[in-house]
Amino acid sequence: xxxxxxxxxxxxxxxxxxxxxxxxxxxxxxxxxxxxxxxxxxxxxxxxxxxxxxxxxxxxxxxxxxxxxxxxxxxxxxxxxxxxxxxxxxxxxxxxxxxxxxxxxxxxxxxxxxxxxxxxxxxxxxxxxxxxxxxxxxxxxxxxxxxxxxxxxxxxxxxxxxxxxxxxxxxxxxxxxxxx
Amino acid sequence: xxxxxxxxxxxxxxxxxxxxxxxxxxxxxxxxxxxxxxxxxxxxxxxxxxxxxxxxxxxxxxxxxxxxxxxxxxxxxxxxxxxxxxxxxxxxxxxxxxxxxxxxxxxxxxxxxxxxxxxxxxxxxxxxxxxxxxxxxxxxxxxxxxxxxxxxxxxxxxxxxxxxxxxxxxxxxxxxxxxxxxxxxxxxxxxxxxxxxxxxxxxxxxxxxxxxxxxxxxxxxxxxxxxxxxxxxxxxxxxxxxxxxxxxxxxxxxxxxxxxxxxxxxxxxxxxxxxxxxxxxxxxxxxxxxxxxxxxxxxxxxxxxxxxxxxxxxxxxxxxxxxxxxxxxxxxxxxxxxxxxxxxxxxxxxxxxxxxxxxxxxxxxxxxxxxxxxxxxxxxxxxxxxxxxxxxxxxxxxxxxxxxxxxxxxxxxxxxxxxxxxxxxxxxxxxxxxxxxxx
Numbered sequence: 001x002x003x004x005x006x007x008x009x010x011x012x013x014x015x016x017x018x019x020x021x022x023x024x025x026x027x028x029x030x031x032x033x034x035x036x037x038x039x040x041x042x043x044x045x046x047x048x049x050x051x052x053x054x055x056x057x058x059x060x061x062x063x064x065x066x067x068x069x070x071x072x073x074x075x076x077x078x079x080x081x082x083x084x085x086x087x088x089x090x091x092x093x094x095x096x097x098x099x100x101x102x103x104x105x106x107x108x109x110x111x112x113x114x115x116x117x118x119x120x121x122x123x124x125x126x127x128x129x130x131x132x133x134x135x136x137x138x139x140x141x142x143x144x145x146x147x148x149x150x151x152x153x154x155x156x157x158x159x160x161x162x163x164x165x166x167x168x169x170x171x172x173x174x175x176x177x178x179x180x
Numbered sequence: 181x182x183x184x185x186x187x188x189x190x191x192x193x194x195x196x197x198x199x200x201x202x203x204x205x206x207x208x209x210x211x212x213x214x215x216x217x218x219x220x221x222x223x224x225x226x227x228x229x230x231x232x233x234x235x236x237x238x239x240x241x242x243x244x245x246x247x248x249x250x251x252x253x254x255x256x257x258x259x260x261x262x263x264x265x266x267x268x269x270x271x272x273x274x275x276x277x278x279x280x281x282x283x284x285x286x287x288x289x290x291x292x293x294x295x296x297x298x299x300x301x302x303x304x305x306x307x308x309x310x311x312x313x314x315x316x317x318x319x320x321x322x323x324x325x326x327x328x329x330x331x332x333x334x335x336x337x338x339x340x341x342x343x344x345x346x347x348x349x350x351x352x353x354x355x356x357x358x359x360x361x362x363x364x365x366x367x368x369x370x371x372x373x374x375x376x377x378x379x380x381x382x383x384x385x386x387x388x389x390x391x392x393x394x395x396x397x398x399x400x401x402x403x404x405x406x407x408x409x410x411x412x413x414x415x416x417x418x419x420x421x422x423x424x425x426x427x428x429x430x431x432x433x434x435x436x437x438x439x440x441x442x443x444x445x446x447x448x449x450x451x452x453x454x455x456x457x458x459x460x461x462x463x464x465x466x467x468x469x470x471x472x473x474x475x476x477x478x479x480x481x482x483x484x485x486x487x488x489x490x491x492x493x494x495x496x497x498x499x500x501x502x503x504x505x506x507x508x509x510x511x512x513x514x515x516x517x518x519x520x521x522x523x524x525x526x527x528x529x530x531x532x533x534x535x536x537x538x539x540x541x542x543x544x545x546x547x548x549x550x551x552x553x554x555x556x557x558x559x560x561x562x563x564x565x566x567x568x569x570x571x572x573x574x575x576x577x578x579x580x581x582x583x584x585x586x587x588x589x590x591x592x593x594x595x596x597x598x599x600x601x602x603x604x605x606x607x608x609x610x611x612x613x614x615x616x617x618x619x
Contacts, residue, residue: 097482
């Protein structure tokens, strides 16, 4: 694993979501791409302003559901037709109506687990360390009443001096340099 | 930007309530189209008067068209009451279309008269209305022994007199609740204290108190109505989930029609401003739930009867699976469940206006297949024997329901034009004007 050193990025602190969203839109227009918003509750405009990508969770959920359906239904067919055939009230061995409910349950189970684990696999959780917690104002405000925009240092357009001037143009409460 | 600007004005601030809330004039044109469809398909249906089997099918198809309209009206009443009890912005935006659907109840009373007068052609219990008539019919070989015995034991509920009484009880109750809900809705907007918390609370409590108990009564009475006039087409069959299946089918149909109405209206003011993607998405999710609940009940009933495999119950399904009915049965499952289910899984489609027009129209179409599959196999000439040769009267199931539903749509749109499309004196109105994702 590479050792990260130096500046992680610059975070600007705002008091209202509107200021955050406006600053984010302006940063996107100015050409910044490696950036993130941090808000105490979901602000969908912030996600829109970031041009947040669509996640793969719905697809993983769907694929998991289909896998569950095939597994559950296939298992029922295998058990009843080949594995352990039983004559139940003279019904055919392949009694498809009876297999629907286990197939359905497996669909739900696999879909639910795929959604949950697929989400974890894609968003990088659990994460034990994040550089932003080095900033004292972030630790205090990010989960209560402050709205943060972080422009990250690995953006090609990032410059410690110019980006700071750019962020200060939005009259934030503060702009803090965050180290790794 | 200063700290003083809290974001409640400007491009992200709330929208203005449109100055004109009346139904757009284009609804008049839709109404004309409905009238044309009704006349054309009504005239086409007259062809079937020519033959005996044509006349028989005409009446059965009429019952199917009637029940489709009953589902719209009754389902709208159920939803109207549920949204008053549950609250929520989806209910507020859907309220006036729902009210318009319920106000067609008098039309349903009128449209039911042919069924009442001609019921002896539809129901065994009406053709042979007492024990001696049933016994005679059995001796003449007109009905089976089982039909004779079950019809005789159900005479309290299933006889011409009981049917008329039951019909009046159901519609008297529906008429009373519909009249009150609709009258109060207008009075609520005209309240001199409109816009105050006191006024909001007064009306909310009043609507809740009427709606709560009425939901329960409606479900019981509606179950009775569909048991007497649809299920009893086969007097020998029992099902305890029949009423609930119809209730879910009503929700299915009304949500489809409600979403369709709102999307079409949203091309014009005031719905252009008021109908947000958020509420459309919510209603799409609710429709998805009804699609799922519908197949859940339908399949659960089938599975239980299939498992039991009892001679009392299983013929009902055999009549609907054998002899060509397999195609209808499969089409019912695919159109009524598989297709809407797969499509409504998608978030993007639920939020798309242009796509949801087609989805909801398809759902309404699927309701027709379902009703056809429920009604036609009850009759001896069709049970387990779906055929077209020498049986062209069956095509009445295409023309008559379209004509009847078009007549209903004509009156639905007429009622829709009578009121402003937004119930103003409701705290949700203000919320509907806020941006989609409120800060």
